[in-house]
Amino acid sequence: MCNSSYQNDSNLDLHTTADHYANIIKSCGEDLEREGLLDTPMRAAKAFQYLTRGYHQTLDVVANDAIFPSDNPELVLVQNIEFYSLCEHHILPFYGVAHVGYLPNGKVLGLSKVARLVDMYARRLQIQENLTKQVATAIQELTDCHGVAVVMDASHMCMMMRGVSKQQSTTRTMSMLGQLSEDAQARNEFLSAIPRRPPAFG
Numbered sequence: 001m002c003n004s005s006y007q008n009d010s011n012l013d014l015h016t017t018a019d020h021y022a023n024i025i026k027s028c029g030e031d032l033e034r035e036g037l038l039d040t041p042m043r044a045a046k047a048f049q050y051l052t053r054g055y056h057q058t059l060d061v062v063a064n065d066a067i068f069p070s071d072n073p074e075l076v077l078v079q080n081i082e083f084y085s086l087c088e089h090h091i092l093p094f095y096g097v098a099h100v101g102y103l104p105n106g107k108v109l110g111l112s113k114v115a116r117l118v119d120m121y122a123r124r125l126q127i128q129e130n131l132t133k134q135v136a137t138a139i140q141e142l143t144d145c146h147g148v149a150v151v152m153d154a155s156h157m158c159m160m161m162r163g164v165s166k167q168q169s170t171t172r173t174m175s176m177l178g179q180l181s182e183d184a185q186a187r188n189e190f191l192s193a194i195p196r197r198p199p200a201f202g
Contacts, residue, residue: 117138
């Protein structure tokens with residue numbers, strides 16, 4: 001969910017970003033004049049613009065006033081939210097699913113907005129640990145809920161394509177606030193409701 005100023009401002013940087021991609025491609029020994037690479041720098045610049053569009057979104061705009069009154073105090077759980085992000089250390093992808101649960105305090109957030117919030121923070125250079133906490137903090141800020149918990153399961157290309165090259169490794173991170181941090185029964189209810197094993201990401 002981006003406004004028109006985002007599109008205009010970002011377009012001003014596309015040619016500069018494309019020039020940087022051209023230099024990177026050339027530095028690895030490739031011929032930028034061969035047919036397959038003629039438009040690659042600009043395509044890569046546009047792709048990077050899309051993959052980092054979260055920098056041009058705000059919590060208020062993404063939530064879009066989709067906060068509704070509710071007298072239900074029980075756990076609200078949105079699970080298996082797919083996300084894609086870029087590791088800030090190597091600018092390689094990590095991707096997986098998020099499980100978001102919260103205990104309402106008189107109001108709830110539109111379900112699709114939960115997924116949009118995950119996407120907004122994921123579309124920035126990130127580490128998974130911070131991404132998990134950012135989503136939890138945003139849900140708490142928007143709903144003033146009694147408690148919130150976020151669990152993320154992800155595969156990291158920086159571990160799969162390079163370095164230790166462990167193809168089956170996954171990472172689980174958690175962030176719990178309020179009652180879901182302090183109340184063991186509430187926390188266990190949330191944890192028992194989400195998948196025990198991450199789904200196959202491939």
